[in-house]
Amino acid sequence: QKEVEQDPGPLSVPEGAIVSLNCTYSNSAFQYFMWYRQYSRKGPELLMYTYSSGNKEDGRFTAQVDKSSKYISLFIRDSQPSDSATYLCAISNTGNQFYFGTGTSLTVIP
Amino acid sequence: DSGVTQTPKHLITATGQRVTLRCSPRSGDLSVYWYQQSLDQGLQFLIQYYNGEERAKGNILERFSAQQFPDLHSELNLSSLELGDSALYFCASSTSRGAGGYTFGSGTRLTVV
Numbered sequence: 598q599k600e601v602e603q604d605p606g607p608l609s610v611p612e613g614a615i616v617s618l619n620c621t622y623s624n625s626a627f628q629y630f631m632w633y634r635q636y637s638r639k640g641p642e643l644l645m646y647t648y649s650s651g652n653k654e655d656g657r658f659t660a661q662v663d664k665s666s667k668y669i670s671l672f673i674r675d676s677q678p679s680d681s682a683t684y685l686c687a688i689s690n691t692g693n694q695f696y697f698g699t700g701t702s703l704t705v706i707p
Numbered sequence: 708d709s710g711v712t713q714t715p716k717h718l719i720t721a722t723g724q725r726v727t728l729r730c731s732p733r734s735g736d737l738s739v740y741w742y743q744q745s746l747d748q749g750l751q752f753l754i755q756y757y758n759g760e761e762r763a764k765g766n767i768l769e770r771f772s773a774q775q776f777p778d779l780h781s782e783l784n785l786s787s788l789e790l791g792d793s794a795l796y797f798c799a800s801s802t803s804r805g806a807g808g809y810t811f812g813s814g815t816r817l818t819v820v
């Protein structure tokens with residue numbers, strides 16, 4: 598069983614929509630969670646970093662962790678065409694070695 | 708510019724050869740991480756160095772090795788290359804344990820022919 602599972606999509610939404618991206622993980626010891634955005638096979642760019650459970654908001658982005666369900670989410674409000682990218686979740690129990698999901702491809706249609 | 712510098716950006720080499728990928732971490736970051744990204748496997752953790760010492764090891768093949776030098780730059784050495792080693796190789800850096808997340812470089816695209 599993989600440490601983290603992520604639906605690869607692709608996901609296509611109209612501009613202005615709310616996007617929900619999700620990952621599930623297998624080990625309840627995981628407590629560090631990250632979301633990255635990657636454009637066209639360039640280097641991943643850190644969007645959100647959370648420790649333990651709860652929500653974290655940054656502009657149009659909200660990261661949510663549900664440790665009881667071993668489920669993490671990234672919400673994008675008022676999605677823009679520039680949000681079209683692949684979104685990667687990453688989890689860790691130590692903060693050193695992170696396990697990455699395979700990524701969800703998102704297209705926001707103008 | 709993320710502050711993490713990787714060279715070269717592209718590399719094409721033949722099977723059986725050896726290559727060296729270089730990474731300069733963001734200023735002030737002591738940890739360097741190497742990841743491999745292929746189309747079917749996603750981002751796979753290879754190895755982490757912290758202030759010159761190996762800290763964590765992932766799915767790194769025996770044909771691959773890495774080191775971090777006193778000036779904190781790191782090199783990933785790939786030898787006896789096979790077609791399946793073709794991938795994007797990313798370096799990332801962080802201040803210490805990765806708390807706060809990593810910063811990735813733009814990657815080296817390796818093509819083995």
